[in-house]
Amino acid sequence: MPIIVRLDVMLARRKMSLSTLAAAVDITLANLSILKSDKAKAVRFSTLEAICKALDCQPGDLLEYVPGEGPIAHDDG
Template identity: 85%
Template sequence: MPIIVNLDVMLARRKMTLSALAEAVGITLANLSILKSGKAKAVRFSTLAAICQALDCQPGDLLEHGPDPADLRPGADGE
C-alpha cells in the first residue's frame, strides 16, 4: 500500500501511548492498532481530525505517500 502511516512516530514525539491516544480520541485500541500497523483500508476524516487534535499535528504528519511495492519489483516496468 503506497500510503505510509507514521502514527508511531507522532506518538513517540508526543511521548504518548497508543492506549492514551485511544482514550483521548474515543476509538478502540484494536482499531488504532490496525491504523498504526498500516493495515487499515480507510480512515474517517472525523477520526483523523480527532487524532490530529489529540497529537497536536497535521494529517500530513501522520500520512505520507510512498512508492507502490508492485512498482519496485524487477520487471514491473515491462522491460
C-alpha cells in the same frame, strides 16, 4: 499500499502511548492498532481530525506517500 501511516512516529514525538491516544480520541485500541500497523484500508475524516487534535499535528504528519510500496488498491465498482 504506498500510503504509510506514521502514527508511531508522532506518538513517540509526543511521548504518548497508544492506549492514552485511544482514550483521548474515543477509538478502540484495536482500531488504532490496525491504523498503526498499516492494515487499515480507509480512515474517516472524523478519526483523522480527532487524532490530529489529540497529537496537535497535521494530517500530513500522520500520512506519507511512498511510491513503490506495493500496488494501489483500486475500487472495482
